[in-house]
Amino acid sequence: MSQLKWKATWASEMIHYENQQQTFENTTQHLLIKNNLAGNKVRLLLSNKFGTAPLVIDKIYFSTTENSKRYFTKIITKNQEVQIIVPPQTEFFTDELDYEVAVGETLLLSLSIKEQQTLNTLGTTIDTSLFTSFFDSSLPTPAFFLGICQVDILTENxxxxxxxxxxxxxxxxxxxxxxxxxxxxxxxxxxxxxxxxxxxxxxxxxxxxxxxxxxxxxxxxxxxxxxxxxxxxxxxxxxxxxxxxxxxxxxxxxxxxxxxxxxxxxxxxxxxxxxxxxxxxxxxxxxxxxxxxxxxxxxxxxxxxxxxxxxxxxxxxxxxxxxxxxxxxxxxxxxxxxxxxxxxxxxxxxxxxxxxxxxxxxxxxxxxx
CATH class of the missing domain: 3.40.50.1110 (SGNH hydrolase)
Structure with a gap:
């Protein structure tokens, strides 16, 4: 019988953008990640690694898509709370989420922020063929993403x-x-x-x-x-x-x-x-x-x-x-x-x-x- 182990299906370094801080308010960030692992549990690593103030996330939704078909959506929590506060200089894992993930599906994560926050802990990428991010609002620059720096799936070892x-x-x-x-x-x-x-x-x-x-x-x-x-x-x-x-x-x-x-x-x-x-x-x-x-x-x-x-x-x-x-x-x-x-x-x-x-x-x- 195969052992199960938490494996990162995607991870990207968070960067200290002290002189390129971005302000977020009343917006939802969407991450689309191509997945190659199968499992029945998911967790996220959240980061405010370089922050000087708490990162307040109102909700994180998780779902999967395949061939333009979107499957059911669940909410990611921390200590069973929907609103997640990530203290300055901190990274931590969310609660485990029961969710069947299949090879070849695209993971869709939607992170909502209400109150105005100026952040210096951000991720970026140039190539978008493996994952991409975008916001409901036109600002800030879509090249930046926040909060989520790793997605883990409980999968075969x-x-x-x-x-x-x-x-x-x-x-x-x-x-x-x-x-x-x-x-x-x-x-x-x-x-x-x-x-x-x-x-x-x-x-x-x-x-x-x-x-x-x-x-x-x-x-x-x-x-x-x-x-x-x-x-x-x-x-x-x-x-x-x-x-x-x-x-x-x-x-x-x-x-x-x-x-x-x-x-x-x-x-x-x-x-x-x-x-x-x-x-x-x-x-x-x-x-x-x-x-x-x-x-x-x-x-x-x-x-x-x-x-x-x-x-x-x-x-x-x-x-x-x-x-x-x-x-x-x-x-x-x-x-x-x-x-x-x-x-x-x-x-x-x-x-x-x-x-x-x-x-x-x-x-x-x-x-x-």
């Missing part, structure tokens, strides 16, 4: 969770969504995908920048790795791509003294390997993609010293056991220090949807799942 960890290249969602779409078709009921990317995040250093977006960059990847991947949900496979901002930020908003050597970055990744091994978790490490031509804080960031560091780190990564050579996949064939034009969103560092699809199609998961 044989399913595996793949967590994507990194910076904006991960946070965008192009890689994780393309890979999830592929795997959900190949392994129905057996895989879920979570995104632990934070734009601007560095592996070795907590945010230390003059950028107006500095608070969004978060604590060092090394400092959040354990918490973000293992504390609130189990992770079986980690898709790791981080280190680009360690090369890009110093001298461009962050102190130049924080520019790492190749050995510094390698040592950082080795620490990640140790944590993953202790958690009995498969770690897949990606090579660092090129970024010549990218500007940060108005400055061209690339130079030959940084490029040498990137190449040395990538050479070491390619010697590891479980590797995806993202660099080779997205680099220009004629100018390998540049992103290929067809993979470039336009700023010469970040991926577009094609790049995510290219990476997804290059991976043979049969040895890892």
């Amino acid at each position: 044989h399913s595996k969770t793949i967590s994507f960890f990194g910076d904006s290249l991960t946070h965008q969602g192009f890689m994780s969504s393309a890979i999830a779409t592929q795997l959900y078709k190949q392994y129905p009921g057996k895989i879920s995908v979570c995104n632990a990317g934070i734009s601007g995040n560095r592996l070795l250093h907590t945010t230390n920048s003059t950028s107006r977006y500095a608070t969004t960059f978060g604590v060092a990847g090394l400092d959040r790795f354990q918490d973000d991947l293992f504390n609130d949900h189990s992770t079986d496979i980690i898709f790791f791509l981080e280190g680009t901002n360690d090369l890009v930020h110093p001298g461009n908003g962050s102190p130049l003294t924080e520019l790492p050597t190749s050995q510094d970055l390698i040592d950082g990744i080795k620490k990640v390997q140790i944590i993953a091994e202790k958690q009995d978790c498969l770690l897949i490490i990606c090579t660092l993609p090129p970024f010549k031509g990218y500007t940060n804080e108005g400055n061209l960031v690339w130079n030959s010293k940084i490029e040498t560091t990137r190449q040395e780190v990538n050479q070491w990564i390619l010697q590891q056991e479980n590797v995806i050579d993202v660099d080779k996949l997205v680099a220009s064939h004629t100018q390998p220090t540049h992103l290929a034009q067809k993979a470039d969103c336009g700023d010469h560092l970040h991926f577009n949807q094609y790049a995510g699809q290219l990476i997804a199609e290059s991976i043979d998961w049969s040895n890892w799942i």
